[in-house]
Every structure is written in C-alpha cells, then in structure tokens.
Amino acid sequence: MPEQLSEEASQRKILHVDADSFYASVEMRENPELRGRPVAVGGKAQRRGVIATCNYEARKFGVHSAMASSRATALCPQLIIVPPRFELYRSVSRQFHEVFRSYTKIIEPLSLDEAFLDVSESSCCSGSATLMAQEILQRISDELNLTVSAGVAPNKFLAKVASDWNKPNGIFVIPPENVAAFVLDLPVKKINGVGKVTAARLKKMGVETCADLQAVPLNDLLQRFGKYGKRLSEVARGVDNRPVRSTRTRKSISVEHTFAEDIAALSAMLEALDGIVEELDRRYEKISDSYFPIKRVVKIKYADFTQTTLEEGIGSSGERWCDPPQFRRLLQAAWPRGAKPVRLLGAGLRLQPAKHTDSPQILLV
Ligand code: DCP
Ligand code: MG
Numbered sequence: 001m002p003e004q005l006s007e008e009a010s011q012r013k014i015l016h017v018d019a020d021s022f023y024a025s026v027e028m029r030e031n032p033e034l035r036g037r038p039v040a041v042g043g044k045a046q047r048r049g050v051i052a053t054c055n056y057e058a059r060k061f062g063v064h065s066a067m068a069s070s071r072a073t074a075l076c077p078q079l080i081i082v083p084p085r086f087e088l089y090r091s092v093s094r095q096f097h098e099v100f101r102s103y104t105k106i107i108e109p110l111s112l113d114e115a116f117l118d119v120s121e122s123s124c125c126s127g128s129a130t131l132m133a134q135e136i137l138q139r140i141s142d143e144l145n146l147t148v149s150a151g152v153a154p155n156k157f158l159a160k161v162a163s164d165w166n167k168p169n170g171i172f173v174i175p176p177e178n179v180a181a182f183v184l185d186l187p188v189k190k191i192n193g194v195g196k197v198t199a200a201r202l203k204k205m206g207v208e209t210c211a212d213l214q215a216v217p218l219n220d221l222l223q224r225f226g227k228y229g230k231r232l233s234e235v236a237r238g239v240d241n242r243p244v245r246s247t248r249t250r251k252s253i254s255v256e257h258t259f260a261e262d263i264a265a266l267s268a269m270l271e272a273l274d275g276i277v278e279e280l281d282r283r284y285e286k287i288s289d290s291y292f293p294i295k296r297v298v299k300i301k302y303a304d305f306t307q308t309t310l311e312e313g314i315g316s317s318g319e320r321w322c323d324p325p326q327f328r329r330l331l332q333a334a335w336p337r338g339a340k341p342v343r344l345l346g347a348g349l350r351l352q353p354a355k356h357t358d359s360p361q362i363l364l365v
Helices: 003-007 023-030 069-074 084-101 131-144 156-163 177-182 196-205 212-213 218-225 227-236 265-286 324-337
Strands: 014-017 039-042 051-054 080-082 107-111 116-119 148-153 171-175 252-263 291-302 308-312 342-354
Touching: 014 084, 014 131, 014 156, 023 039, 023 051, 023 084, 039 069, 051 069, 084 107, 084 116, 084 212, 084 291, 107 252, 116 156, 116 171, 131 148, 131 171, 156 171, 156 177, 177 212, 212 227, 218 227, 252 265, 265 291, 265 324, 265 342, 291 324, 308 324, 324 342
Parallel strands: 039 080, 148 171
Antiparallel strands: 014 116, 014 148, 039 051, 107 116, 252 342, 291 308, 291 342
16 A cells, blocks of 8 residues: 555656747747748748748648758748747747746756646646646737647656647647556657667567567667667656756757858868857857866768768867867868768867856756
C-alpha cells in the first residue's frame, strides 16, 4: 500500500503548449486581409529565401517549414509571403508566458511558440491539468486573439506528442492509466531525437512502433545506439523522467547568413565572414556576463546543400573571443573539404556558464 501511495505522489502533470502556425497566425491577426488566404512567413523566392512557416490554407498545397520559397510558390502560385518580424513574435511569446505564469512558475520554453509547464503542484482549477489546459486555450484566444494547442500527460515526451494530436486549437490528454496502451501504436518517428536516419535504422530492425521497440532487448539497443538506446527503451514504455527546467543554459551562440547568390571565391567568403563575426561579437557581448566561450565554430553550407563545420578550442584567456583572423583561419581550413561555391556561412561560439553561479541564467524567451 505505501508503495502505491509513493507512486501516486510522484505522478506528475505536465502540459506542452504549442502555438498554431505561429508566425503566420500572428501576421494574420495583424492584417485581417490575409485571413482565408494561403500565407507564409519567410524570405522572398527571388532572393532564395526559405519558408519559416505557413498557415493551414497554404499547407493544403504542400507548403511547409524549411521549404525553399521558390518551391512553395511553384506549389501554390497565389501564396502570399510576408517577411518575418521577430521582435513582434518575441513580444507575443512573452504574453503567452504571462498567461502560463498564472498556473505555474515551472515553465520551460523550447522556442518562442512552445513550452512545457509542470503544473503538478498547482492549485488552479482544483488541480485539474485538463481544465488548466482548457483555460489556457480560452485565455490566449480571448486575450491575444491567437490559437494554441496543448498536450496533457505525466511526462514531457508524452505531453509533446499529445499537443500535436488535435492540432490546431485542440487538446489531447493522456492520463497515467492510458499511457501503456497509448504508446503501443505510437510510431517511433514521434520520439524526439528519432530523425530520418534513426527511423531508417530502426525500420531495418523491423521496428516501426513503440510496441515493436519494446520487444527489442535493452542490450541490443545499447549496442546499436549507445546511451541513446537507454532513452529509446524508456520512451518506448512511455517513461520520461526529465524534469521541466525553468531556466535553460545556452550551449552555444551563432550567426548564419545565406547569400543572395552563391559565393565562389574564397577571398569573398573570408570577407563575408568578417561581417558575420562582427555580428556574433555584438550578440555575445549581451550574454558575456553569464557565459564564456570555449570553442570557435565555423559552418559552411555549399551550393549543393552539403555542409561541414570546423571547431577549435579557445586557448589562453588573453585571446579575443570573436577575433576575425581566427575565424578566417578555420574557414580556410574547412572550405577545401568541399571546395565548392557556398550558399551559407556561419560563425559561432560554444559556451560554458560563467563560474559565478549566482548570476542570473539566461531564460531563452
Ligand atoms: N520555424 C522556423 N523554421 C522552421 C520551423 C519553425 O523559422 N524550420 C518558426 C516558425 C514557426 C515557429 O518557428 O511559426 C514555431 O514552429 P512550429 O514547428 O511550432 O510551427 P508552427 O507553429 O508554425 O506550426 P504548427 O501549427 O504545426 O505548430
Ligand atoms: Mg507551433
């Protein structure tokens, strides 16, 4: 009996809230003329832009995030592409968080439009996580004129899967007693971290659902996937003990630039990189009290979309972090790997939290 009690006590109530077609919905709210028409937010097709997201009308044509704008326009010629306004999306995100904070202080943002909430200890709505999710959807609709979807479950993995289940403007609840049955049919592709490559490897092993995955002995998974094998085995059973962390530590900071036209000459790349490093310097400056850099990174995406990165530890403390010649050296060493024109260059710093731990950590909102 006492065992049962303690199990119940450890039962968590986690919400995952994710805005519907976020950037596009904000743009439609700001400009009602866009309503009912296919809308995407992104860069222009003529400037080789990429779609950040699109509304559900545009999705019917096959348009989706990360697609080249030129392809999106080919699929949907009447598509309206508007440029992104990140400052606006950031302020909306802060408003979401104000709503969330009336339910719990334990909020972990994953991006501007997505967050986990641990409401286990919340006394709102008589402690009902489902009612809290309903209220959150209602308030965001009433107060912000936007829709979000929510998942309610005993852990982060399932809450995230659930928020996608009844999208848009929907809620899906996985109560603890339904977890075992729910995961059986769940495709492994839904597991965070299982991308195309892992999914293909699992498929070769005859594994497509979590039920299939449960049948694979843990040792096999450990052998094939290393540490990740343990996580796979756990989530296949609906187990995920990761806490909701209200502060997240940055691991890196970077700036990338896609060129309007591919750059063929290394000298031009080096020149372009200087500007990128300058911008990196400006951004790093804002967080330099909380973090110090341990590595410099250069990223190259070639014209054929293959990419490579090269990183190098930062030596003595006297060095300038965002030193253009140091980044140039990395680019000169990395570029010959592909030796092709490049469409994108990036520069970044891998970070470690500063030693003085009493300084406030950066909240990624
Ligand atoms: N985003 C982006 N590039 C991507 C994916 C997303 O810039 N490859 C941006 C635009 C999205 C926002 O992040 O509006 C949130 O991402 P989501 O994956 O949650 O996508 P949406 O909110 O747009 O749509 P959904 O209704 O599927 O959540
Ligand atoms: Mg979203």
